[in-house]
Amino acid sequence: MGAPFEIGYVFSFLPKLLETLGVTLLIVAGSLLTGIVAGFLVALPRMYKIPVLRTLSGLYLSFFRGTPILIQLFLFYYGLPELLKPLGFDLSRAPVLFFVILAYGLHTGAYAAEMIRASVEAVDRGQVEAAYASGMTSYRAFSRIVLPQALAIAVPVFSNLVIALLKDTSLAFTLGVMEMTGKAQTLGTLTQHFFETYIALALIYLVISFTLEKVLLAAEQRLKRHEAREEKAGRSFKLRRKGSYRAVLADIDAGKGGRL
Amino acid sequence: MIELKRISKSFGRHRVLQDISLSVKTGEVVVILGPSGSGKTTLLRCVNYLEKPASGEIAIGDFKMDCSQAKRGDILRLRRKTAMVFQQYNLFRHKTALENVMEALLVVKKMPAAEARSRSVALLEKVGLGGKLDEYPSRLSGGQQQRVGIARALALEPEVILFDEPTSALDPELVGEVLEVIRDIAREGITMIVVTHEMGFARDVANRVVFMDGGVVVEEGTPDDVFQHPQEERTKQFLRRITPEANWVI
Numbered sequence: 069m070g071a072p073f074e075i076g077y078v079f080s081f082l083p084k085l086l087e088t089l090g091v092t093l094l095i096v097a098g099s100l101l102t103g104i105v106a107g108f109l110v111a112l113p114r115m116y117k118i119p120v121l122r123t124l125s126g127l128y129l130s131f132f133r134g135t136p137i138l139i140q141l142f143l144f145y146y147g148l149p150e151l152l153k154p155l156g157f158d159l160s161r162a163p164v165l166f167f168v169i170l171a172y173g174l175h176t177g178a179y180a181a182e183m184i185r186a187s188v189e190a191v192d193r194g195q196v197e198a199a200y201a202s203g204m205t206s207y208r209a210f211s212r213i214v215l216p217q218a219l220a221i222a223v224p225v226f227s228n229l230v231i232a233l234l235k236d237t238s239l240a241f242t243l244g245v246m247e248m249t250g251k252a253q254t255l256g257t258l259t260q261h262f263f264e265t266y267i268a269l270a271l272i273y274l275v276i277s278f279t280l281e282k283v284l285l286a287a288e289q290r291l292k293r294h295e296a297r298e299e300k301a302g303r304s305f306k307l308r309r310k311g312s313y314r315a316v317l318a319d320i321d322a323g324k325g326g327r328l
Numbered sequence: 329m330i331e332l333k334r335i336s337k338s339f340g341r342h343r344v345l346q347d348i349s350l351s352v353k354t355g356e357v358v359v360i361l362g363p364s365g366s367g368k369t370t371l372l373r374c375v376n377y378l379e380k381p382a383s384g385e386i387a388i389g390d391f392k393m394d395c396s397q398a399k400r401g402d403i404l405r406l407r408r409k410t411a412m413v414f415q416q417y418n419l420f421r422h423k424t425a426l427e428n429v430m431e432a433l434l435v436v437k438k439m440p441a442a443e444a445r446s447r448s449v450a451l452l453e454k455v456g457l458g459g460k461l462d463e464y465p466s467r468l469s470g471g472q473q474q475r476v477g478i479a480r481a482l483a484l485e486p487e488v489i490l491f492d493e494p495t496s497a498l499d500p501e502l503v504g505e506v507l508e509v510i511r512d513i514a515r516e517g518i519t520m521i522v523v524t525h526e527m528g529f530a531r532d533v534a535n536r537v538v539f540m541d542g543g544v545v546v547e548e549g550t551p552d553d554v555f556q557h558p559q560e561e562r563t564k565q566f567l568r569r570i571t572p573e574a575n576w577v578i
């Protein structure tokens with residue numbers, strides 16, 4: 069079970085793990101970018117019901133959502149070079165990170181595609197009609213009217229997607245990538261303080277997830293400010309009530325003070 | 329001058345519009361009446377191609393288009409000569425009242441921002457919303473939203489404004505303020521095609537009344553003709569049903 073527990077190790081491991089934070093964030097950022105591009109490409113044929121491509125999109129979604137991410141990682145790492153060799157591409161020297169980002173990116177793409185489709189379809193049909201009726205091209209109607217509203221709808225789903233991705237990247241160590249989880253394993257083996265390493269690791273993931281969640285929540289509220297009616301009214305109402313409640317108390321106090 | 333010739337439209341096997349022809353002179357206010365499902369909305373939506381007619385011709389001013397072979401450019405030109413006021417207002421939800429009116433001026437007409445802004449402010453003041461420029465639609469009453477919708481349509485200076493039951497989604501006490509605005513702009517000589525169930529309003533705003541049923545124009549004429557001396561049995565039935573008090577008078 070390793071060496072006896074010493075809390076001090078948790079703190080000394082934190083900076084060591086943080087050295088590899090960059091790699092983890094690189095995987096997250098690279099995969100997100102790939103994923104959003106892939107997501108659009110996969111979502112479009114489904115939204116516009118383009119015959120053959122639509123079926124291909126369906127297959128893509130089934131594969132990436134229906135198989136474990138770990139297996140997808142292995143399939144890409146071991147399979148892609150073999151597949152591309154006959155076509156004249158030599159991937160034997162490509163960095164591991166390339167495969168990792170590609171696998172996570174395409175995996176994220178499946179979820180991004182569903183997010184995009186659902187958000188765009190959630191925008192009221194009347195919005196597009198009003199845009200068309202005033203003479204906008206379909207590109208303008210999409211970019212100026214549908215997209216901003218779809219974005220606001222998508223943010224909560226996007227938030228989940230990014231956090232899931234962040235956590236999933238911890239599996240990249242299985243291919244020998246020195247990201248945070250890989251580093252934690254090495255530290256654990258070296259010092260035999262496994263429990264402390266994983267506490268430190270969990271703390272870091274927790275802080276990043278929490279920050280991401282807050283940032284994206286703020287973004288959502290900003291994007292949805294046009295819908296703030298009930299919420300804001302409710303809040304100011306409560307504030308006012310609290311205020312007047314305090315004011316009443318203050319009055320009572322002042323009254324007492326005055327009399328005494 | 330707007331001219332619809334032999335417009336036909338089907339949904340599946342259901343022929344909703346059957347060879348409808350209608351012409352509207354510049355400055356004229358045409359009110360379309362008819363029972364539910366008679367094709368009024370569909371006809372209006374064919375005029376700006378939100379619904380694709382199967383066949384027929386649409387001419388507005390010097391622009392003419394054959395519906396069966398309309399190209400993207402034709403549709404865009406058609407839409408830029410018309411504006412629509414929707415039953416459900418359909419204001420852009422993420423834009424303020426002012427931005428709603430400005431949007432197409434900036435994006436479609438490529439008007440400089442300052443000019444678009446001053447024109448939009450003036451129009452919103454005209455419909456009585458000078459104090460609500462920066463409100464989002466979610467904070468406006470239905471009547472206020474519809475008045476923004478009307479300002480948005482006016483801003484484009486279209487050759488015709490299409491109104492599809494502009495007051496039927498409103499609470500009864502808000503209907504008046506919207507009808508008042510429409511009356512005002514009708515007096516200014518703006519060409520309009522209005523679908524409505526407000527008979528009193530139809531009577532005093534219309535230059536011509538068109539009665540539709542089953543996808544065809546059954547009868548048309550001045551408000552007096554159609555309301556006082558309807559010729560067709562279907563028109564009489566409809567009027568009797570919709571204005572029961574007429575029975576008492578007769």
Ligand SMILES: Nc1ncnc2c1ncn2[C@@H]1O[C@H](COP(=O)(O)OP(=O)(O)OP(=O)(O)O)[C@@H](O)[C@H]1O
Binds near residue numbers: 339366368369370371
């Ligand atoms: N998108 C659609 N798909 C299939 N059928 C439709 C569609 N839109 C309208 N219809 C049908 O076409 C017919 C005419 O509809 P339309 O909405 O034009 O009638 P309307 O005269 O505007 O009625 P109302 O007074 O109720 O608004 C109706 O029978 C309706 O069910």
Ligand SMILES: [Mg+2]
Binds near residue numbers: 368492
């Ligand atoms: Mg209708």
